[in-house]
Amino acid sequence: MAAGAKYANGNYKAQQKRYNKSRHGLAIRVAANKADRRTKKNGTGSKGDNKDNAHKPGTNRTRLTTAHYNRGNERRKPRIT
Numbered sequence: 121m122a123a124g125a126k127y128a129n130g131n132y133k134a135q136q137k138r139y140n141k142s143r144h145g146l147a148i149r150v151a152a153n154k155a156d157r158r159t160k161k162n163g164t165g166s167k168g169d170n171k172d173n174a175h176k177p178g179t180n181r182t183r184l185t186t187a188h189y190n191r192g193n194e195r196r197k198p199r200i201t
Contacts, residue, residue, distance in 0.1 A: 155182045156173055159173060159184055165184055170187050170188075171184045171185065171187065172185055172186070174189075
């Protein structure tokens with residue numbers, strides 16, 4: 121199935137490729153690219169600025185944040201212990 125080593129946390133390259141080609145994955149990618157073009161067009165973002173368009177909670181809008189923050193923030197609900 122997938123080429124490459126299978127690590128303890130999983131090597132899901134082939135699975136991710138299939139998802140990106142699916143209708144849902146394609147729609148997400150198209151929306152992300154559209155938001156990226158919009159921020160570059162209106163002047164808030166520029167190529168190579170290390171910024172991502174992050175989804176604003178509770179709305180269908182995006183905001184410009186650093187890639188480090190956007191890809192690293194915890195999206196799951198906190199566990200109750």
